[in-house]
Amino acid sequence: MRMIWILALKELRDGLRNRWIAAAIVLLAALAIVLSLMGSAPTGSVKVSTLAITVINLASLSVYLIPLIALMLSFDALVGEFERGTMLLLLTYPVTRWQVIMGKFVGHVMILFFAIFAGYGSAFFFMVIIADGSIDGWQTYFMMMTSSLLLGAVFIALGYFVSVLVKERATAIGSAIGLWLIFVVLYDLVLFGVLLLDKQQVIGQKLFSILMLISPTDSYRILNLSMFDGVSQSAGIAGLASNTGINSGLLFGVILMWIIIPLLATLYIFQQREL
């Protein structure tokens, strides 16, 4: 445990040193504040809370942004150290390869934690101030931040997987962008395209639900847009959850699997690797 902590703290300090954390906090806070200002406009007549609208807006944006930030943090984590030669020395120290991966993971998740909770959190207080001090629905907002962190963790793990597979940093950058495109854009695009073409309803609702569920980004979306009270009505996909038997526990489970499996795969490849 101590080793993991030492390695994690090093990653965290790196994030502080190169202003990575600061930049991410500013970016996320600015976006959240802008979205909350936009979200507060239509609330007057329909009596939907600013917070609920903001959660929807933020969740829709986070699906794109958080994976990108997470991949930028992680794509270099292993291949960079291989290429620069620092991994060689590190592995002659009394650390196991498992600890190296976990240390980096914990450190990077901490960086993302600060970015999300400080960034989105500051926007939350901004909204509380403009919404006359009401903090109703803070639980929903908190769950949005937590699930965003988990989504980020998924892409940190996926970034490591790319990082341990490729031989050069340049390839890692390309692969990370590819990964982002597939998971965030293309998968949904293909899925909905097939659905549109599927006039005979060969796929059916059940299979469609499963196909959506196995994608970490869709799970995150469903979680934030339909699971929490007061949000699902506004998001326009109310009832999706009750119709398909999906619950938030299952969705969290899917996201956790997307963290654990890439981490284990990364570790397995790393163990085989010779320097």
Added chain:
Amino acid sequence: MVDKENKADSIISVQAVNKIYGNDLVLHDINFNVQEGECIVLVGHNGAGKTTLMKLMLGLARPTSGNVEVLKGNPALSTAVEQRLSLGYLPESVAFYDAMTGQEVLGFYADLKGVSQRECRDLLELVGLSDAYKRKIGTYSKGMRQRLGLAQAMLGDPQLLFLDEPTTGLDPLLRQHFYELIDKLHKKGATSIISSHALSEVEARANRFVIMKKGGMVACGTLDELYQIVNLPVRIQLKIQSGKESVIAERLGSNINIKEVSKQGMDLLCSKEEKMSLLRYITSLGDDVQDLQIIPPRLDEIYNHFMNGKSS
């Protein structure tokens, strides 16, 4: 090759090791043992397999066949973590995290080894980096990096040191200082494996040499043993009263291999077996021979001999 060492009490044992990367046979049939307190020097051209051999001993790579044991364990297993506490490594052209300062990097490595930060400062002073420890490593010169590399290798008084080309890029003064540091560790009972090109530097320091060529081990032994194996001629330098050179040459006769005759004297070559009888004969030649020096073959001559294909 005499394998007189007992494997049981050796600190490192390498047995019948082969290593294949892709289609290349990088190491073949490497055998040697290292006893505690020894200083072993690996010599060989670039690409002879010295670094790979070190990586096998460090557990960074696994042998394709054969057996490597370090501190009574397999270094490639994750259970070797314990052994690594008493191990120091200075890689060839060492790389650090450039954005960190010297102090931060050494502090990080010290944490991993459970060494106090106080010892870190002492080490930085010892290697002469006390002025630069607050600077980013990105600004360090090659020599400074090498010194930081040595400092990290010395963290926690390691029992076993692996130094891969430790003095490349260091100026002569630093080299001197560097070997003094290593000698200090040796006095504390450390064992070291050094790979080097600088034969003249390591000649006096090593207990034994492992000579490598194209992934194979062509010889292993003390300087004396190697000298026996190659059977290079001993050089005897005579100082002769001027004008008497031809007389002496005549008296030595045609059986003696006279390499060079100059104003200063005469260079003779003879085999180890002939040496004593030749010396007796020379001393009997009288006052015309004013002085004599016996020069045994040096490591670089022995090395050249092995490299030119005449393996034992």
